[in-house]
Amino acid sequence: MLKKLLFQQQDKKQLFIAMIGAFLGITFLITSIHYLVKINKFGKGADILGPNTIIVQKKVGNSNTLGISKTDFTLKEIEKIKAEPFIKDAKPVISNNFDISLRTDDPMVPYFRTDVFVQTIDESFLDVDLKNWTWKEGDDFVPIIMPREFLVMLNTFMSAQGIPQVSDDLAKQIQFEFWLSNKDNSKKEDIKARIVGFTNSVSSLLVPKSFMEYGNKKFSDGKPQKITQIMISGEESEFGLVEQLLQKRGLETKNAQMVIGRLKSIVGTLFMVVLGVSIVAVFLSGLVLIQYMQLLISKNAYAVKTLLRIGYHPKDITRLFFLYFIKIFGIITVIGFVLFILLKFFIDKMFISGGLYIDTDITLISILALLIAYGLFAFSSFQTAKKGVFKKY
Amino acid sequence: MNIKLNKVLPHPLASIQHSEDSIWGNDVILKEGAKILLNASSGKGKSTFTTTVFGLRKDYEGNVFYDQKNIRDLNIDEWTLIRRKTLSVVFQDLQLFPELTVKENLLLKNNLSGDFSDEQLKEMLTQLGIPDKWEQQCGLLSMGQQQRVAIIRALIQPFKWLLMDEPFSHLDKKNTTIALDMIIKRCDELNAGFVLTTLGDHHGIEYDYELKL
Numbered sequence: 001m002l003k004k005l006l007f008q009q010q011d012k013k014q015l016f017i018a019m020i021g022a023f024l025g026i027t028f029l030i031t032s033i034h035y036l037v038k039i040n041k042f043g044k045g046a047d048i049l050g051p052n053t054i055i056v057q058k059k060v061g062n063s064n065t066l067g068i069s070k071t072d073f074t075l076k077e078i079e080k081i082k083a084e085p086f087i088k089d090a091k092p093v094i095s096n097n098f099d100i101s102l103r104t105d106d107p108m109v110p111y112f113r114t115d116v117f118v119q120t121i122d123e124s125f126l127d128v129d130l131k132n133w134t135w136k137e138g139d140d141f142v143p144i145i146m147p148r149e150f151l152v153m154l155n156t157f158m159s160a161q162g163i164p165q166v167s168d169d170l171a172k173q174i175q176f177e178f179w180l181s182n183k184d185n186s187k188k189e190d191i192k193a194r195i196v197g198f199t200n201s202v203s204s205l206l207v208p209k210s211f212m213e214y215g216n217k218k219f220s221d222g223k224p225q226k227i228t229q230i231m232i233s234g235e236e237s238e239f240g241l242v243e244q245l246l247q248k249r250g251l252e253t254k255n256a257q258m259v260i261g262r263l264k265s266i267v268g269t270l271f272m273v274v275l276g277v278s279i280v281a282v283f284l285s286g287l288v289l290i291q292y293m294q295l296l297i298s299k300n301a302y303a304v305k306t307l308l309r310i311g312y313h314p315k316d317i318t319r320l321f322f323l324y325f326i327k328i329f330g331i332i333t334v335i336g337f338v339l340f341i342l343l344k345f346f347i348d349k350m351f352i353s354g355g356l357y358i359d360t361d362i363t364l365i366s367i368l369a370l371l372i373a374y375g376l377f378a379f380s381s382f383q384t385a386k387k388g389v390f391k392k393y
Numbered sequence: 394m395n396i397k398l399n400k401v402l403p404h405p406l407a408s409i410q411h412s413e414d415s416i417w418g419n420d421v422i423l424k425e426g427a428k429i430l431l432n433a434s435s436g437k438g439k440s441t442f443t444t445t446v447f448g449l450r451k452d453y454e455g456n457v458f459y460d461q462k463n464i465r466d467l468n469i470d471e472w473t474l475i476r477r478k479t480l481s482v483v484f485q486d487l488q489l490f491p492e493l494t495v496k497e498n499l500l501l502k503n504n505l506s507g508d509f510s511d512e513q514l515k516e517m518l519t520q521l522g523i524p525d526k527w528e529q530q531c532g533l534l535s536m537g538q539q540q541r542v543a544i545i546r547a548l549i550q551p552f553k554w555l556l557m558d559e560p561f562s563h564l565d566k567k568n569t570t571i572a573l574d575m576i577i578k579r580c581d582e583l584n585a586g587f588v589l590t591t592l593g594d595h596h597g598i599e600y601d602y603e604l605k606l
Contacts, residue, residue: 001497001504005490306488309449311477311505311550314469393469 002307002320006300014295018288019332025281026336026373031343032275034366038359039268053125053233054242055093055202056251072226081249086234086241091122093229094212095204098182098219102205105177105192110161112154113179118144119204120212121231132196135211141192142178145206146171148198171195182219189218240265286329286377290384293325297388304392314389321385322378329377333370340366394479394553396423396446400455403441407454414605416442418455421604423588425553428580430598431590433606439590440485442606443558446588447482448472477505481552483560487543491532495523495542498531502546509549517545520571537563544572548579555580555587561596569596 058071073092082090096118103113123130126145135142155165166174176193191211199206216225234242246253297304304317341362348360398421411417417438423429423446433439444450446457448464457464459475467475489498499514509517518524521541523534531539540563547555555576561569573596580587589598 001493001501004497005493005501009492303490306490307501308473309447309476309482309484309488310502310546311473313473390469393472 002317003324005303005307006317006320007296007324010296010299014288015292015328018285018292019328021281021285022289022329023332023336023339025278025283025285026333026370027339027343028274029278029282029373030336030340030366030370031347032271032278033369034340034344034363035347036268036271036275037363037365039271041359053231054253055121055229055231056246056253057229059250059252072228073230078227078230081230081232081245084241084245087245088233088235089122089124090230090232091125092227093231094120094209094216095225095228096212097216097221097223097225098180100181100215101179102193103177103179104174106175109158109166109174110163112157117204118207118212118215119202119229120207120209121202123209125231125233126206133208135208135214137214141175141194142207142211143196144176144193145197145199145202146195147203147205148200149203150205151198168198171198180215180219183221187219282373286373286380289325289329289377290380293321293381293384294388297321297385297392301392304389308393314386314393318382318385318389321389322382325381325385326374326378329374329381333374337370394460395425395458396554397421397458398423398446398455399458401445401453401457402455403438403445403450403453405452406438406441409437412605416604416606423554423586424601425586426584427586427601428577428599429586429588430595430600430603431588431606432593432595432603433590434592437606439606440558443482443484443556443588443590447480447556448475478551479553481547481550481555483540483543483547483555483557485558485562487539489531489539489543489546492530494528494530495526495534496528498542499546499549503549506550508551514545514549517548517575518542520575521545522568522571535563537565537568540564541568541572544576548575552583553585555585557587557589559590559592561594562592573598 058073060071078090078092081087100116100118101113102116104111123133126133132143151166151168151171154171158165172195174195176195178191178193179188180191181188232242245251307317308314344360344362398416398419400418400420401416402418406417431439431442441450445453448457448467451465459467459479490501493501495518496511496514500511503509503514515524515527518526518541521544523538523541526534526538526542531542534542540560544557544560547557557576561572564572576587579585588604589596589600
């Protein structure tokens with residue numbers, strides 16, 4: 001009866017329009033938050049290097065070959081790059097200044113030996129358990145991070161030898177040995193090594209700083225090592241600016257790294273725009289719903305006043321308006337969520353057909369956003385109902 | 394519960410000259426269980442009296458007390474309880490819900506106390522000559538029929554005082570008598586008093602005392 005009295009005689013056109021707006025807003029809100037999270041996560045864990053991290057070097061031109069300009073970085077140049085607002089960090093990549101080769105030292109795999117180029121990057125750029133990324137003289141083995149191309153090359157070699165190829169995990173079990181020497185071979189040393197991770201971003205073997213310092217101190221000819229590469233990490237969604245900086249300063253990097261960074265930036269920016277529009281849409285439609293509630297209470301001013309006069313408590317009437325509107329928003333939220341699941345199904349398919357294998361689990365943060373939107377609406381509708389009804393007392 | 398008016402003078406009536414025995418500006422006690430007639434011509438403040446005592450308007454000088462409690466100090470919870478259990482009203486403008494049926498109008502009130510069954514409610518309608526209006530939309534009834542519904546609605550709650558603001562203005566003599574009998578019977582059942590405002594007609598009622606405006 002109370003529902004009939006208060007809610008039956010209403011023009012539902014405005015309510016319906018506000019509901020459509022709110023449900024579209026909710027759908028795009030959770031969709032955009034979900035994909036923003038997924039895109040930011042994209043690529044994480046697949047590489048031992050942190051996200052948005054690239055190694056850059058100066059472009060080699062004729063002037064470098066003729067010795068007019070240099071390809072190494074000064075500390076001042078590194079500091080200038082680091083000072084850019086969209087650069088989180090920039091550190092030099094230290095290379096070996098001694099001869100070093102790597103060979104297999106495992107009965108399970110055939111003998112294989114190659115001269116290698118080892119480098120050290122600052123630990124802050126590595127997405128690796130730092131407890132495993134240490135070495136000191138006398139340790140059982142040197143932890144190494146291997147370029148993935150190296151594993152491909154190793155597997156090609158194994159295949160040619162008629163030996164089964166090795167997976168990432170199996171490769172980490174293989175015993176390797178570094179062979180360190182100085183230029184004239186007067187000093188030599190072999191140290192065992194083991195792979196602890198892989199990277200697509202670096203073309204050399206990465207070793208802990210302590211090992212590099214040990215090798216450079218013991219086997220180098222004493223000349224200071226030049227910094228020809230630096231590692232930089234950019235802010236999320238600002239990879240376009242990093243790319244501009246590289247062009248401005250005549251720097252280059254591995255194209256694949258930039259492509260992923262650029263892709264993440266573009267898609268991330270797009271979803272940020274959608275998120276912004278969705279927040280505005282949810283806010284405006286929420287506002288329209290709240291205004292509709294105010295209008296409904298005003299239209300029912302006589303009924304509300306009379307109910308209060310015949311002995312109904314304002315809290316009873318407030319509860320009726322509150323429940324009516326949170327049910328409406330509940331329906332909007334459920335429909336929005338179902339539409340999000342459908343959209344997600346198609347968007348995930350589009351990503352997969354485009355070669356982007358993103359994790360398809362529903363993100364907790366998008367559910368949280370949904371609950372927050374619902375909570376905020378519930379709070380505002382309760383306050384509006386309370387204010388509207390108590391005013392009639 | 395005694396209702397005490399302590400020099401009450403509503404602001405809209407402040408400019409009018411009131412007689413010495415008028416309740417306005419004087420100390421008046423409505424004694425518990427008393428049957429009181431409030432007889433006055435138009436514009437003297439009969440409805441103002443009802444709405445002031447019922448706590449709907451606060452634009453007055455002086456104070457109204459329910460026993461020792463100044464009604465200005467009552468909070469929303471207390472007012473709700475009073476309107477459910479202590480004070481019942483037949484408003485001059487009836488204050489029914491025109492879009493609801495007679496049944497719904499009565500049940501909305503009865504649901505708060507649950508004292509009457511549907512059959513009892515229908516019986517009351519029958520007594521007042523509108524047995525067939527149970528499912529009828531209130532807004533479609535004549536004023537006299539609506540007045541009878543409003544009287545029944547006021548009677549079906551527990552109360553100590555029944556305030557009636559010209560409740561028989563649209564009723565014929567026969568229905569007025571039936572309604573009055575029902576009112577007196579109910580008041581006796583509850584040991585309650587009433588204040589009946591009227592435009593001069595005593596309706597043949599036996600009252601304890603009369604108030605002047």
